[in-house]
Amino acid sequence: MTENTVVTHGVNLTDVAAAKVKSLLEQEGRDDLRLRIAVAPGGCSGLIYELYFDEHLTDGDLTRDFGGVEVVVDETSAVYLNGATIDFADTISKQGFTIDNPNAAGSCACGESFN
Template sequence: MTETLRESTTGITLTPAAVAKASALLSGEGRDDLALRLEVQPGGCSGLRYRLWFDDSRAADDLVDSYDGIDLVVDRMSAPYLGGATIDYADSIDKQGFTIDNPNATSTCACGDSFH
């Protein structure tokens, strides 16, 4: 990947490992209209939780960044909770999947799915 870590319109950084995994998953879908969407929703044991998925819709006020052909989309309501966050992808014995390191999270639950 030629993309390096950088600041973005969304305020979120996507690491090269996350870009590579998202690209591989998207190529398996066989569609070119999907973007990686990150959203914050009420729920989880700490009050808020992340939702990360491939989405084919966009609102007029969504924030969008492109990383080597992968569009990262964040809605305006979620953006204040995610500024400065980094999305990475881990594939090791102790961690597997997308991870979100969010400096705005003052506390997280043991499962890592929700934050406050």
């Protein structure tokens, strides 16, 4: 791989989610943060999503820009998240980020973990 090669991941961020991330970053008053999504062992179905702001990049991180919002995924998580879409819901019955992951074979009743 050459220095100029850009390695990206297959996670998508909707326009609504990107706008919410931008708003949250403005509230933080920081321009050095990026949105990181990862998969970790846990939950009743075996794997859980981690979604948080991160100021660090590590070797093997895959990045993708969505209108000024940088989304970072580590190499291991990228396998589980390829084709996943992050959205933001703001309705009376649901508020928060959602993840639609075509790689998840199933999830627990609470929706917090998947396999």
